[in-house]
Amino acid sequence: MPAHALFRDEDLRFDVDVDPLVQSLRQVLPAEGLIVHEQGRRAYECDGLAPYKQLPRLVVIPETIEQVQVVLKLCHESGVPVVTRGAGTSLSGGSLPHPQGVLLAMGKFNRISEIDAQRRIARVDPGVRNLAITEAAAPYGLYYAPDPSSQIACSIGGNVGENAGGVHCLKYGLTVHNVLAVKVVTIEGEITTIGSDCLDSPGLDLLALMHGSEGMLGVIVEVTVKLLPNPLTKQVLMASFADVGSGGHAVAGLIGRGIIPGGLEMMDGAAIQAAEDFVQAGYDTDAAAILICELDGSEAEVADQMKAVDECLREHGATRIQVAADHQEKARFWAGRKAAFPAVGRISPDYYCMDGTIPRNQLAYVLQRISEISAAEALETVNVFHAGDGNLHPLILFDGNQPGQLEAAERAGSAILQLCVEVGGTVTGEHGVGMEKINEMCVQFASAEIEQFHGIKAAFDEKGLLNPGKAIPTLNRCAEFGHLHVHNGKLPHPELERF
């Protein structure tokens, strides 16, 4: 595991004998539902943040809600930690196993139990893939809006846990805005239903609290999502800019006018070139930046917005605007964006994908500073991101086989996230904190807020058994991380003085 973020001594306080637990689990699980031997556990040692690897103590694969209840109750009684895993696509190590704990794999929860076209809701198991919901809703002319890039593989339970976004979340909201209710099993093994099929629920907003809670508050066993009608029509245009700053200002200009496109993505010169070489999307390789803008709605609405977008982009210095002529061209414009990450994989042995969010008016400044930060580590970055909502995904290129390069990439990544906080942004937009950004949480939050997080965590999970060491740093960790940075004289953020 890289040096960047690790389990700390205080996260490793669960050194109990698991033999009695194994005996009890055998009695409630089918034979294939419990993996004890190392070879079998090896398959679960990492998630989408592959450089972070950790063998779990046990792997449990339940098939029913009752089994989840019993497993959690037994772990609670034994004092054994539990890390829940959906499809294992987390980019922040959210489902990285705990060395002393159970890895609870929810892959068998994969049924869609209800599609109600009139009420426009779907009730699904947590292991159902994001895209599978849209596929099941398609015969009714409906779809599920949040569409993370991993939507073909990632599961809805993990989407809730990380409050996943996607290209269309600018207009249609994050996961939290598209989920009506969840069923959750607590660490004591009790089932609670949170949210309802209605507008709003009384009492404290536990539904929002579950979103982005990264498996720390309970285990999700059912999700009820909103479905939206397919837009009547879509149009896609692509605008070229001579510099990244103008593209950034154009984004702020569009939103400032009240135009909320279905998608508004930006790629810098390096990303354009990599994508064009890979999939020949018809991108303008002379541009320093392109914006891809999708408008959706009725024919009249889209035509109307197209005029306003065209005008606004030209005002902000667009050097060329291409409107997709037909369905094939729309798909081609998007293909480049969607293939950008693998395209970058072709030009660099490894890359590290960041996920900071900034106020839109800081785009030009932050992109400039990102290139300086990477240059200081002798690394290059490629930028492909959700411009409309200020959610950056700088890809830091490195070669993991060259000694020191992974660490250099991690240093650059940490500096970029601290820069996001410095300009009024946050350390994650949609990938979650997990293990990856746990140190940077100390930059984002003061100790009063971190203590509040711990207070809420304790209200759900007094023994701290659910995903320990992730998402919310201990104050000890912050003290050490803060100290380290002050020591090196690199601290950009005066708030850290408080730790």
Next chain:
Amino acid sequence: MPAHALFRDEDLRFDVDVDPLVQSLRQVLPAEGLIVHEQGRRAYECDGLAPYKQLPRLVVIPETIEQVQVVLKLCHESGVPVVTRGAGTSLSGGSLPHPQGVLLAMGKFNRISEIDAQRRIARVDPGVRNLAITEAAAPYGLYYAPDPSSQIACSIGGNVGENAGGVHCLKYGLTVHNVLAVKVVTIEGEITTIGSDCLDSPGLDLLALMHGSEGMLGVIVEVTVKLLPNPLTKQVLMASFADVGSGGHAVAGLIGRGIIPGGLEMMDGAAIQAAEDFVQAGYDTDAAAILICELDGSEAEVADQMKAVDECLREHGATRIQVAADHQEKARFWAGRKAAFPAVGRISPDYYCMDGTIPRNQLAYVLQRISEISAAEALETVNVFHAGDGNLHPLILFDGNQPGQLEAAERAGSAILQLCVEVGGTVTGEHGVGMEKINEMCVQFASAEIEQFHGIKAAFDEKGLLNPGKAIPTLNRCAEFGHLHVHNGKLPHPELERF
């Protein structure tokens, strides 16, 4: 105070000598910032739910955040409860004073500190009136979307505390969807900043948790809201139906087609007549129900939607559709809806306004049952409500001077809320639980969920000093309420057996 819901013995455990607290408060507050004499306190004895009256022990009116911090710190040290009050317009007794506590009146926090037109945000004090934000944003062509009926008077801090809605929340969301950040002082007197100016914040979603927390988690001292651009155009139409059920099906039909109007309101025959007699809005007094539908957007978009709405309403049996011919007529159509509550005040000495939310497809059934429930108490109801989001506001008519009528109205109200839960709905849409619906929370939630609420509450306020006895019932209360109902043989909901 009515018998329906009261402070219980367990809520009245704060019988401490407040003299030392008064001495300490005098040192930190201006003379007019502390009200001890009964006559002065009398002005604060109730909020918008006027039949519920309770004299507070002290009234404190701070002027600065530092004063709020000191007041809370002192109350925390002394073990004295604190009830926060904004404009005092709560319809559920959310700011009903505690007899042993401080009433913290936030009226002096009334500055708008920032309007940033480019980023479309406003940063305001909690005591700023809802409508004042829109007025301040108007010169920039912007507005603040949530618009509770009380928007001329209610304050934004209270809007956050109750997660207020309004006519336009169907399309533009509740308060929680329109607030980016809040500054909160904890009961220990610490300031925390929750949320950010960005898309999403990492860590647990404390921002959503604050919304609808009814003053139980902290005191809000600053709110950052999103502003929206004024729609380019609006159109209003009114559709008549021969029965309430057809109107309900038409609502479900519109939403099912993916048409989300800016506002979609329904009035029954009694409400139509009362409003027409009062303001001559041009309503169809032959109709058993009318729908008022507002569409907003660009000219093209609105024209396009108008066609679809017209078609859908006719399919669902609209007997007459009137489209507002000009600006005056649009205002007139809305005037009747907006004057509906005072119009009902003209035909009945008193009325009790309910606030249940139900799945839209249950509208016809629930309206029928409401009339049966009121008939059983020999009372009448008038229905005016946010049909689009299934948020009902039955007005139960009664005469408080007739012995037993208030109690009959409360019984009918409680039965209506339990009916809402029975059909899959909730006991409040936008007015909050407060003191009014605290018993019905026992019908809405099982003990596991109520215990989770208490756990979170304790994480913020271990001594339970913030707004005790409101919003979240104790399990003792539920046991007693449940028992009472079983005893009378009126229990409609099998879940209650569990208490």
